[in-house]
Amino acid sequence: MKCLLLEGIHKVAGEHLGNYGLQVEYLKSSPKQDELTQQKDCTALCIRSRTQITPDILKALCPSLRLIGAFCIGTDQIALEEANKMGIPIFNAPYGNTRSVAELVISHIIALSRQSYIFNQMMHQKQWNKTAQGSREVRGKTLGIVGYGHIGTQVSILAESMGMKVLYFDIIETLPMGNARPVKNLKELMNLSDFVTLHVPQTPSTQNMIREKQLKWMKKGSFLINTSRGAVLNLEDLKRALSEGWLSGAALDVFPEEPQKKNSSFNCDLQGMKQVILSPHIAGSTEEAQENIARQVSASIVKYLFHGISEGSVNFPILNPPILDQTKKCQRLVNIHKNVPGVLGSINGLVSSLKINIQSQYLATKGEIGYLIIDMEHEHINQLRQSIDDLDTSIRTDILPSYTKPIPN
Secondary structure, eight states: OOEETTOOOOOOHHHHHHHHOEEEESSOOOOOOOHHHTTTTTTEEEEEESSSSSSSHHHEEEEEEEEEEESSOOOOTOOHHHHHHHHHHEEOOTTTHHHHHHHHHHHHHHHHHHHHHHHHHHHHHTTTOOOOOOOOOOOEEEEEEESHHHHHHHHHHHHHHTTTTEEEEOOOOOOOOOOOOOOHHHHHHHHHHHHHOOOOOOOOOTOOSSSSSHHSSSSSSEEEEEOOOOGGHHHHHHHHHHHSSSEEEEEESSOOOOSSSSSSOOOOTTOOTEEEEESSTTOOOOHHHHHHHHHHHHHHHHHHHHHOOOOOBBBSSSOOOOOOOOGEEEEEEEEEHHHHHHHHHHHHHHHHHHTTTTTEEEEEEETEEEEEEEEESEEEEOHHHHHHSSTTTTTEEEOOOOSSSSSOO
């Protein structure tokens, strides 16, 4: 089984997958769509945030492609609904780089408040300008967090430890951490905050969610930070708010359009504005975070390919069966099928006709598909696999390899 690792995924992932006998191939960059569709022997496709997985790519790589590993937090670069219909689970690392992102946000808050980045530029230009004017402590200031998920809560904890007041707004009711306080709506949060930091996914509802209207809700002289997705913030409107002096500064790590390769040229309307900090989508890019993500996602890949465990998938029915007892001469068969009535009855009818002894059976459904695991005796398993695969309702049926190596953590 071939695992294709794109975008310079941490070497720990390849080592981990190779230890389980999987064939590993590396590509440092994100290939173009026509190049990616040629990887027709790929079992597991491993990507980061730059590679866009369209329905056409999914169709081109099937039936060999069995899963996608997103070595990042977000999965909006993948056609999740289409992947679900085709029975392809997507595994990501929702906690792998939360701390790294949160730390960068805190560093931006301090840098914006103290203007340390501006003083740094002046010193490199041989200018000595020792002054307290415009430099302020963050203690006692109010931080507004838009999106109170894994990263937002980490930012909340760190900010409060520095003496900041924390407000947050999320469309999902969430338990506050520490003394953080939820507000009723985005406008209220913008009105009350000295700093606003964005931590929302890219969805139709968040597309351009921060425009001129929302920026005018912010306190005069406040600061905006975006480390979420570039499409949630309108840069032209932000530039106007900065130029007019309504906002004192901003820090951006994500952009509506980003280069696909390292060392590429990059253009942005905010370049040259001294009150703006720009970084090339590095919020989650620490060595510790990339290694953590590599371990988490590669472990999910091994669990699924060898044991059928789909726990952690963002788009797939979740099953977490116990590891198959190899001493009982059993093997595990997995079937992905259309989620329609009568499928289980049809499959059990085939099992009964072949007089196969079932040790255990597990079923879950999500969206348009169902996911079935059957542990059974070796005899007739190949015949059963073919019979199940021939059903009109089947998407794919596989016999998992017998493997006694301990399950990865």
